[in-house]
Amino acid sequence: xxxxxxxxxxxxxxxxxxxxxxxxxxxxxxxxxxxxxxxxxxxxxxxxxxxxxxxxxxxxxxxxxxxxxxxxxxxxxxxxxxxxxxxxxxxxxxxxxxxxxxxxxxxxxxxxxxxxxxxxxxxxxxxxxxxxxxxxxxxxxxxxxxxxxxxxxxxxxxxxxxxxxxxxxxxxxxxxxxxxxxxxxxxxxxxxxxxxxxxxxxxxxxxxxxxxxxxxxxxxxxxxxxxxxxxxxxxxxxxxxxxxxxxxxxxxxxxxxxxxxxxxxxxxxxxxxxxxxxxxxxxxxxxxxxxxxxxxxxxxxxxxxxxxxxxxxxxxxxxxxxxxxxxxxxxxxxxxxxxxxxxxxxxxxxxxxxxxxxxxxxxxxxxxxxxxxxxxxxxxxxxxxxxxxxxxxxxxxxxxxxxxxxxxxxxxxxxxxxxxxxxxxxxxxxxxxxxxxxxxxxxxxxxxxxxxxxxxxxxxxxxxxxxxxxxxxxxxxxxxxxxxxxxxxxxxxxxxxxxxxxxxxxxxxxxxx
Numbered sequence: 001x002x003x004x005x006x007x008x009x010x011x012x013x014x015x016x017x018x019x020x021x022x023x024x025x026x027x028x029x030x031x032x033x034x035x036x037x038x039x040x041x042x043x044x045x046x047x048x049x050x051x052x053x054x055x056x057x058x059x060x061x062x063x064x065x066x067x068x069x070x071x072x073x074x075x076x077x078x079x080x081x082x083x084x085x086x087x088x089x090x091x092x093x094x095x096x097x098x099x100x101x102x103x104x105x106x107x108x109x110x111x112x113x114x115x116x117x118x119x120x121x122x123x124x125x126x127x128x129x130x131x132x133x134x135x136x137x138x139x140x141x142x143x144x145x146x147x148x149x150x151x152x153x154x155x156x157x158x159x160x161x162x163x164x165x166x167x168x169x170x171x172x173x174x175x176x177x178x179x180x181x182x183x184x185x186x187x188x189x190x191x192x193x194x195x196x197x198x199x200x201x202x203x204x205x206x207x208x209x210x211x212x213x214x215x216x217x218x219x220x221x222x223x224x225x226x227x228x229x230x231x232x233x234x235x236x237x238x239x240x241x242x243x244x245x246x247x248x249x250x251x252x253x254x255x256x257x258x259x260x261x262x263x264x265x266x267x268x269x270x271x272x273x274x275x276x277x278x279x280x281x282x283x284x285x286x287x288x289x290x291x292x293x294x295x296x297x298x299x300x301x302x303x304x305x306x307x308x309x310x311x312x313x314x315x316x317x318x319x320x321x322x323x324x325x326x327x328x329x330x331x332x333x334x335x336x337x338x339x340x341x342x343x344x345x346x347x348x349x350x351x352x353x354x355x356x357x358x359x360x361x362x363x364x365x366x367x368x369x370x371x372x373x374x375x376x377x378x379x380x381x382x383x384x385x386x387x388x389x390x391x392x393x394x395x396x397x398x399x400x401x402x403x404x405x406x407x408x409x410x411x412x413x414x415x416x417x418x419x420x421x422x423x424x425x426x427x428x429x430x431x432x433x434x435x436x437x438x439x440x441x442x443x444x445x446x447x448x449x450x451x452x453x454x455x456x457x458x459x460x461x462x463x464x465x466x467x468x469x470x471x472x473x474x475x476x477x478x479x480x481x482x483x484x485x486x487x488x489x490x491x492x493x494x495x496x497x498x499x500x501x502x503x504x505x506x507x508x509x510x511x512x513x
Contacts, residue, residue: 004155006181007076013223023226041147043074046140054079059103061085064230065131079151081158084207091116110135155179173362174305183355184307185221196223201244203232238262245272250488251281268293278487282419286320305358322391330354339373350384351377405437407470423454443473453478
């Protein structure tokens with residue numbers, strides 16, 4: 001392999017065994033390594049014929065398909081910067097992101113709804129792309145008879161652009177280099193023992209780092225077979241597990257699988273590894289899953305800017321509630337507000353430096369500099385702690401920290417106690433205003449059985465018997481489900497908005513439907 005292009009990892013697999021089956025589609029068709037390589041090469045040629053030059057951005061708001069994946073690989077192969085966009089984004093959201101990223105081309109699904117005038121910048125050419133390659137780009141693709149050779153790039157050149165969720169302001173575009181993609185895929189393949197003998201059951205969306213970089217990139221970097229499903233369907237997953245060895249999901253997926261009677265040891269007999277990320281999985285779900293399937297879920301931790309930071313071990317103690325150890329090659333520390341390292345057991349900001357980090361926030365030089373310490377650590381925005389065995393634990397986002405009467409309260413600690421109650425499926429804790437203490441703990445609780453929800457007093461007493469009094473919820477809200485983004489993370493900004501919208505008229509400790 002020469003040059004720094006991430007695509008070379010896949011190119012190497014193609015050269016080793018070009019006819020090996022690589023992707024199984026939902027219609028049962030099988031795509032070989034050579035076929036995907038050829039299709040990606042034609043997309044690279046077509047992109048260049050559309051006047052895309054190395055380093056320019058190509059944006060895509062596409063559903064999951066072979067052609068969407070080939071477009072992504074074609075961008076890498078042509079030395080372009082790929083920007084995946086959530087398929088749920090509407091005109092106002094797209095207008096900001098496209099205006100900031102300034103892509104040369106913007107791809108949308110063939111049957112996507114119309115956008116408001118002015119959504120797409122005049123500098124971006126708009127193309128449609130269907131699941132089978134049909135659409136306005138099809139003519140360019142058909143004329144691309146020859147596959148463009150892999151463009152030689154430097155390791156630090158931009159490979160992808162991912163925007164943060166924007167829960168605390170406007171989303172920021174994190175520029176990810178070929179070096180970062182290569183490090184994450186190669187390190188995870190080694191750490192999790194992923195080889196060409198594995199079969200990855202892929203049900204995640206590909207507009208997010210979890211589904212695209214962590215799952216698909218890792219699989220193609222070693223030639224693992226991919227069972228590609230356009231969306232998560234719990235009943236179908238329980239069937240497909242019989243032909244897979246590897247599954248990566250978010251907590252919502254595991255909760256829905258646990259609700260199936262078909263999730264058994266027999267259904268998972270062929271499986272080698274279950275991985276969970278993007279949001280915390282409760283210790284109770286860990287225990288239930290192991291009891292039902294005989295498999296311990298491997299939980300890991302990452303972010304948009306760093307992709308993967310920590311992972312529980314493949315061999316050894318996978319501790320529920322912990323995200324495991326830092327990845328090899330990364331420096332991770334818990335630091336105080338002055339960026340000084342804290343001793344084991346103390347809670348502070350998780351900071352990281354190493355080859356998997358993003359390069360910069362697009363068009364935000366000053367803000368990029370502010371997010372790094374003087375010695376090169378990225379301030380993740382996540383609070384956590386580590387123990388003497390170097391296991392890390394996430395206690396919440398810095399923005400979610402509750403300060404009541406001068407005391408710091410970490411939501412994860414309170415949530416863990418509430419989650420253990422038999423009548424509780426899951427809980428989320430946020431800060432609410434308090435006339436004496438400034439802020440107080442407010443709990444939102446989803447019951448196991450909606451017809452028999454837990455009583456607010458029982459939730460409060462459970463916390464009071466376990467934690468200090470200042471950590472006890474002053475209000476308990478019973479709700480049908482917690483608001484989550486597409487990757488399963490609880491959107492606490494929406495819970496806080498519910499409190500504001502209610503005008504705090506809810507009486508203290510009263511259940512609210």
